[in-house]
Amino acid sequence: MLSSVILFAIIYAVIISEKIERTVVVFSGVFLMLALGFIPYDKALHTIDMNVLCLLTGMMIVVHILAETGVFEWFAIQTAQVARGNGLLIFLGLLNVTGVVSMFLDNVTTLVLIAPITLLICQLLELDPVLFLIYEAIFSNLGGTATLVGDPPNVLIGSQGHIPFMAFIDHLTPVVLICMTVISLALIPIFKSRLRVSPRARAILQKADPAKAIVNPRLLKQALPVFLLILVGFFAGHTLHLEPGYVAIVGAVLMLLVTRQPIKPALDAVQWETLAFFTGLFILIGTLAEQGVFEWAAKEVFSLSRGNLLAATMLILWFCGFFSAVVDNIPVVLAMIPLIHAIIPEFASTMGIDAQSPLLTTKVADPLWWSLALGACLGGNGTLFGAAANIVAAQVAKKNNYPISFNRFTKYGFPTMVASLTICTGYIYLRYFVLQ
């Protein structure tokens, strides 16, 4: 197990240094992991999350078609004009819209849709798009934490912990809203000066006519119904057992057929390099899971808590936070879930609570499950590789010649993660240990 962790750490360090193309590094790593026998070949291929790959491919095709209609320009001009060209207002507005949309849509989807609008607004107002994109990724992760459908770890916790949709709204949405508000307010003094719009840009904005932005109304009329169908598919997907990846890819092809757009340029618009990077990363992290790294770490966390429930919740929250910042949060959650299942009756018996009593949920299970969800989801903000949305934001920025380095993202993401985890610490302590 140790040698796989060391190899992973080396690969990770080389990726972060950004000296060699990251796909080359990732796949050389995969090759080594396989050759050293850390994971069997078939299992390695199974660790690839096709859902994420399909979702990204599908949404990138959809955005490519929608972009041709000019609808993103229309949105951008509208938004900027409603905010009267006030940079700070637009910044906070976009972030919170991203957060709220992310509560109901996949984070990656939200980001792929909002990024083109953001880039256009920034061009229009001569603002730094990197700042916008980084914080949009952060807010999409924040918002996604609030509901069962918002972020993959929550989906896992909901299904494997048998927790209903409304419980997530009851327990997670309040603290997420607090986090979003506090972080929004904290950003005002930090970025106020950098979000000033020049009077010249403002004058140009006021003269712009959003209606003229729609360059291809016919295409828009054909594409919009399919787009709505895709959105419906995302919402209905959970009851129909359709994964978002499936909805996105089939919807994208349907949109291509309905709009009669050629398939080749649409496929070229997909960021294959990002998909390749994700593929390699999935296998690397799958190897760590195969080697039992996550189970080992989860057990260590529990033995550290020494039977103290408050200590256990705090350890879970902060450990999952930091761990999810470095690797993907899904394997972390997958390793933690069975351990939480196992530990609930133990805590119950030491606290003298009957296994059938409703107190078991409110006193023991709730604090454990919610600290897992909060830690895993919010930890994704810690580094560039903590969440898929971050990598996608960096890719969009890079494509438009504004590279986001690992360090630049971490400079903004890490403090945000620490701040939100601190807020959650207070929330969990008050709600589950003081007020009950």
Added chain:
Amino acid sequence: MILSLIIFLVTFALIITERINRTAASVIGAGLMVLLGLIPHETALEFIDLDVIFLLIGMMLVVGILQETGLFEWTAIWIAKQARGNPLLIIPGVLAATAILSAFLDNVTTVVLVSPICILIAQILEISAVPFLAFLALYSNIGGTATLIGDPPNILIASKAGLRFHSFLMYLTPVVLLIALVCLGLAWLAFRRSGQVSAHVRQRFVKASPELAITDPIRLKRGLAVFGLILVGFTFGHWIHVEPGIVALTGGFIMLAVCGENIRTALEKVEWEVILLLIGLFVLVGTLEHQGLFELLSSGLLDGLASRPAMLAQVILWGSAMLSALFGNIPVVIALIPLVNTLVTGISATHGGAADILWWSLALGACLGGNGSLYGAAANVVTSQIAHRNGYQLSYGNFLRYAIPVTVLSLLISSLYIGLLQRVL
């Protein structure tokens, strides 16, 4: 099961007729299967053979880089020069080389590597590229039949039946050689008229110097070095549990870096259309398998014959060939292996070692049956896509014109061979 078959047939009709874009048709058809609950989402994903997909992406990356160095032009001109511009020498030569290459490399890899050369040869000789490409795909499948590692059906059969590399060499290679030689006659017929090259075109090659085609010798040297490593990986990767898919993909990315190529533009050159088409096809056929269609078909066919092994071997040969031509040989082999396995264990009680003949029937039927239509084998689909990108139409019907005679002839030879084996053993 009826519903899944209907969806499959309608989708397949749309793909074959190319009324709508075939990639779109296959994805929508696969999507419909999942939407109607004919196959669970996770099972559908498991049917996607990522090893084949990765192999294809990796080899397309490699070919994209090598293409820019002028290597394929060099090879094409060199071959034409050696044969003094005589197409009736060049074409059999290239086909034979393809079959040999394909016996040791994956068929898809082979066609991705050789088809650019074929297209160039056809262009410089001013002959039609379509029959040449069709025969290229056919010969890659024929050559692949000869060895354990040559064609995915053989790999599957060997791992399930516990057959060794040398048994394939002993039982399949001789008959494949014979088939390859006889089918060259069919190739000669196909090119007899269209393959005429005027004297002044021929004269060009006597004086041509292939070295001039190399546009970037430094990049070529680096690319070839990595390519050599990839070939080593294909051959020996199995020992360290790294299968061709990851070898090709890792090698492709390393080659991009070593040759100083931009990864993003290089990835755009990959034929994503054919990748998506294959993914859709994997799910479509996977649904039929999930619904138990293949089991039903084959068990119904074979139940009555269990006591007559001579007949049984022929039925397996022709049945698996027809199914492979229709549905693609990989899923058909996966579905038939458990059936053949029970038959073999049943027969070996009375007939001993001769029972293995049923495995050779399946291998010959599936591999050669893959030649029976454009969708019989992945190599055919890939060849048609490469042809399409270079402006040639290797459509379903076009392919059949050359494929049917070759398939029927090669199956007839196999049929006789199986009969002969049964007499001898």
